[in-house]
Amino acid sequence: MFKKVHAAMGHPRHAAGKTGRRARRITAATAAAVALTVASTAAYGAVTDGAGTGSHAPKRIGTVPRVPAGATAAGTTASGTTLRIGVHLAPRDPQALADFVAAVSTPGNPRYHQYLAKGQFASVFGPTPATIAQVSQALRAAGLTPGKASPDGLSIPVTTTVAKASDAFDTGFRNVRLKDGTTDYMNTAAPALPANIASSVTGIVGLSDINTITSHHSAVRQADKTSSAAGRASRAVAPHAYSPGLCTDFTSSGYTDGTDYYSPGKLAGTYGMSSSATAGAGQTVAVFELENVDAGSIAAYQSCAGTNTSVSTVYVDTTAGAGAPATDGSVGVESALDIDDLIGLVPGASIIDYQGVDAESATDQNVLDVYQRMVTDDVAQVISSSWGLCEAAEISATASAENTIFAEAAAQGQSVVAASGDDGSSDCYRATGSTAKAVDDPASQPYVTGVGGTSMNGSGSAATQTTWNNDTGGTGGGISSRWAPVVYQGGVATTAKRAVPDVSALADPYSGYPIYYQDDSVSSSPVPGIIGGTSGAAPTWAAAIVQANASAACQTNGRVGFLNNALYKAARSSYPTNFWDVTSGNNSVYATGYSAAAGYDEVTGLGSPKEAGLITSLCAAKGTAATGASTFHPLSSPKRLLDTRNGTGWGLSSIPSTKPLVAGGTAPVKIEGAGGIPSSGVTAVVLNLTVTGTTGSGSLIAWADGTAKPSTSNLNWTAAGQTIAASSTVTVAGDGVVDLYTSSTTHLIADVQGYYTSGTTGSTYTALKPARLLDTRSKVGISTTTKITNAVVSLKVRGHGGVPTGASSVVLNLTATQTVGSGYLEAYPEGATRPTASNVNWAATGTTIPNLVVVPIGSDGNVSLYVRGTSHVIADVSGYFSAGGSAFHTVTPLRLLDTRKTTALGAGKTLALQISGSDGIPSTGVKAVVLTVTVTGTTGSGYLTAWADGGTRPTASNLNWVSGKTIANQVIVPVGSDGKIDLYASSTTQVLADVAGYMS
Structure with missing residues (x-):
């Protein structure tokens, strides 16, 4: 039997009066x-x-x-x-701050780990x-x-x-x-x-x-179950030389290390962390506290563990000795758990206790003052918080201020971890009485790593872990009601908002953390006890980060900093190497919650740490920017890299998710090493992007992972139930991944047509004056005017429209028009097997829709066009790839034109757009430009043609539309000798042009 149960050993759903002096208010x-x-x-x-x-x-x-x-x-x-x-x-420029944080915290980015210097934030982003x-x-x-x-x-x-x-x-x-x-x-x-x-x-x-802020520790049980607590004599803890174990206060308690509790050595060994007296040397970790810490209890733990860790206190809005004394077995327990856990796992580090006003009396501003001081001091590389409140109980002003403070921490290279709460999926239960699903702040903050809790038994390779959920509480987790989906969770948490937690660690008090705390009703000297809660899991992860920062890899390549971008990348690249997946249990404490599953879940996140693998992932060297000229490599047949309808390329689970990409969500698509693409050296990729099953109007943005999401677009749609495709040339960054973002919920397909590398082994581009090779409406390239129905059209390419015999691939603008019902069009080299990927898609009768394609030319000089369904087909050639053309250069996507800010392009009017000298494009020597051109606010049926300024307007078109539609299409346009291109619209429309790269 336990000698004494402090703060009602049992969760509030089973017994009133859970630990926490704020309980009277919540x-x-x-x-x-x-x-x-x-x-x-x-x-x-x-x-x-x-x-x-x-x-x-x-x-x-x-x-x-x-x-x-x-x-x-x-x-x-x-x-x-x-x-x-x-x-x-x-901040003076919130988007610039967000972009900077993404750059310095994303592996593969050239600015990875290049943080702001101490005190620099105010002058750069303040x-x-x-x-x-x-x-x-x-x-x-x-x-x-x-x-x-x-x-x-x-x-x-x-x-x-x-x-x-x-x-x-x-x-x-x-x-x-x-x-x-x-x-x-x-x-x-x-x-x-x-x-x-x-x-x-x-x-x-x-x-x-x-x-209603409260700490997230579970009840304490005294460590010695072999004798009575009554009348326990006052005594000092016998000094103990450092070892991974603890003194006899725990080893002779009647409990088993690795079953009833975890000593620092057992816990470190199970998570693959170092266990030595110098672990974490040279590092500083800060803990957030809203209560007095009992110095005698910390000293007792150090004596028992044989450590001499530096522990200091910074008082914020309070002074030493103010507030309730840590004498009643309640006050000081949270701080003892945080500090003792860190002492045991990183005894070589320095620990700073940032102590604010007692939680009993603290206002939201008092809470913010503590976080802001921890960040502006910028002394600790890791910040750990085991306090929080449910999102719904926090006013928006407080949440917004916290968000900026944590973004500042990320910009400075500080890691912030926070406990996800102990009330399962109903985090607001004690604050409002509601059993509705809710998550805890600050664990749900986008720039914070939320830490959930597990139950554990055994140690080392024999250890098992399940979700923590028993009569002592259960791990917090779920979907934020406040924060939009975050890029780093794209393809992992397919949720409409930020998902919590990110990771997890031991939290169950039945197999919890050994600490010392003061309870004058038991003894005048510190009492050994065992405690749990996600309050223990958060400092455990803080210790894992400290050990990573102290490793040779991080010492060389820079400290971890804001780790969520790198965490989720580590999960996508080598999940079993970096994480211990927790697949059983749920967090249904007060009401039905979430269940653990293979891969990520809203219960234990990505799982618990495997330290060795994480050090490799979190301490990686910075990437290198793609520079110089690139050459093109077409694929013999398009390869499907992502299809959210069947889980292709989607998520971590062994059971593929068939969920669409949610509004505001991001899908990371692995380019290098996928679909026959080399595992390194890729500078850009040509993708055919398709949305299907749209739920309303929206847009899609594609960009290089680890770089700032641009304000451009690659694909647009106007209503529910549409299927639309568009080709896009997208820069590939150092990690070989491209991100795809949608503004409204839709299924998404990505097919790769070819890729660019910085080597000279590929082909180069020659722009042509656009020429029409096929128009089934008027016998161009075909002998009839009949619509094509479920048939293949052989399109002669070499020797036509300016394409020479030495061309290896051709760039065609394909248009389906006067469609009947739904259908699609596929382009592929004649003589090859027809691919399963499509190039142009339509969902209704009367559709007119274009798309640019890059197609290898068959050995007979032809390209095959397969029509599924019924449609007229138009094919205009705009250029070709061969051994003697111009190389491709990537640029940061940028909007060069938006007539919505000036005047619409009128019917029959031509607009000259400056290309050379814009967005990093050279002022001379540019032969062609790669653009995504969008028309919106269309006033009638029409078309748009793009060509080199100074030349005559061709008879071919690049975009075609019917009234009221928003249509986007990639175009590769020759640039005139004056550095400009011309855009002509046959009917009045707004025109947008976004640049993706150029040829020179």
Whole structure:
């Protein structure tokens, strides 16, 4: 029997009073109506929810706090109540910050691990001094006294009163009596600011002291089950020389190491981590805490473990000795777990305890202050947090400020890990009484690695792991309600929002972590105990990162930093080498949750660490940028690399997912080493991209993995139920992967037609004046005017339209028009087996749709065109590949033209577009340009033709459309001697042109 159960050994679903001093505020089951009114005063004049008129018209920012379940109105807040507020500012260029983080944290990117220097963030990404001054002046004008901006420039502190804040931000304040009888205050309306500064402010935090943050540790059981706890004598822990084991306080407890608990040596060995007195040497790890830590308990653990790890404290918004003392077996337990776990696994590292205001009293601003101090100090390479709250209980202003702080950490190369919670899939249960699916913040933040929990038995190769879910709690996990899908989870978590957790580790207290803690009711000296919760899993992963940072590979190539991009890449490239897959169990604690499965799941994420493999993946050298000229290699037959309808190239599970790509989701497509493509040296790939089963209008973007997602597009569609294809030339980065993003949910197919390499072994391109080789409507290239139905057309290529006998491949613009029903068109070398991949697709009668294709020419000089269904077919040649043409050069995708910002291209009008000298394209020597051209806002049926400026307009077309359609197509256009191309539209339309590369 356990001698004593602290904090009710058992989960709240089985026994009331779970560990956590905030429990009095977060165990309400039902909400009562709270009558709240908005103050009528306004420092800025009449307030509207919109921008209003004039630069000073007020605009409300963020949302009001959520009223806790069971709370009732308790009168007006005293006007003299002191408020400590943070006015949080946006980075000067949020997209540039996101792009930088993606670059420095993605293996294969030339900027991988090239982080900002300490103190550099403010001058590079922080708001400008002018913005800070403008916001500060507006606050002063409203009667407030702003303090000095934070070192990163992201927040301006304001200490004021309820009366002044009410007037300044046009909001009222009311007290609410919580279910346990305590009283908090809250603002009754979202704060307002003048519109001319509102765009610079992401939120105002600190107008409420309602906060449901809690620690994520499970109950403590005392380690010695062989004697009574009553009257235990005070004693010191006997000194113990370092070894992977612990002192006799645990080894003679009646429990078995590796079954009932895990010593640092057993845990490290099971996860493949180093177990030595110097593990983590030279590294610093910080822990986030909202309680006093008992120094005597930490010393007792160090004595038992034989370590001498440096542990220091930084106080934020508080002072040493303030807050509740760590004497009751509750306060100090979380911090002891975090610190003892790290001491045991990385005894050679330095540990900094960043201690904020007690969770009992902490406001959201107090919480943000701790995270911001950890990041702006930029001393620790790894940050671990075992505290959180459910997303729905956190106001948007707090979440937004956190997000920017964690992006700053990522830009600086700091890794942030956070526990995913101990309430299974219903993370809001204790905050709101709701059993609905919910996840925990900050684990769900996009720039944080969320850590779930497992149960474990045995050690080393004999160890087994399942999902943690028993009478002590269960691992948090699920789908965020706030954050959009993240690129790094593309193809792994096929969810409509950010999925949590990312990884997992031991959390079950029945096989948990040995610690010391103080409980004066048991003993006047620290008590040995065993504890669990995802609070243990988070520092375990922090220790794994610290060990990676200390490895020779990371010492050479740079510390891990924000690790999610590299984590998921490691999973895609060699999952069994890097992760211990947890495939059994679920997190149905209060209601039906999620189940573990092969590969990624919303229960244990990617799984637990296999340290050796992860060091190789996370500490990889930076990539190299593709430079110089490239030559083309056509495939004899298109190869399908991705098909979300049947799971081809999709996800980690051994059971292929047949889910479509969700709106805002990203599908990474492995190019190098797939479909007959070399495993290295590829600079670009020619893909035929097809969307099918569309659910509404949308667009697709293709770009090099590890680089910033461009603001261009490769394919567009206008309605549900469509099937549309477009060819795209996409740069391939150092990791050999291309990313595909869709703005609306759809199935997606990617077929590779050929690829470019930096060598000279491939063929080069010669642009031609477009010429029509086939038009079944008017007997061009064929002897009849009959539509083609389920038949093959032989198209003569060599010796026609300017294509010489030495050409190896031809570039054709194929158009299906006057279609009947649904169908598709395939192009392939004559004499070869017809492929299973299509080039042009249509889903309805009366469709007109083009697509550019690159096709190897058959030995007889011909190309075969197979029509499935019924359609007229047009084929225009625009160029060819041979041994004597121009080499290809990649560029960063960029929009060169968007007439929506100026004037539509009128019917019968021609627009000259400058190519040379744009977007890294040389000012001279350019022979042809590769563009994706899109028409939208079409006013009638029509077509677009592109050609070299200075020449006569050809009779061929590049895009064809019917009224109201949005159509995109890749074009390879000769560039005139003046560096321009011409675009002609037969009917009025808006035109967009995005560049993918050029030939010279």
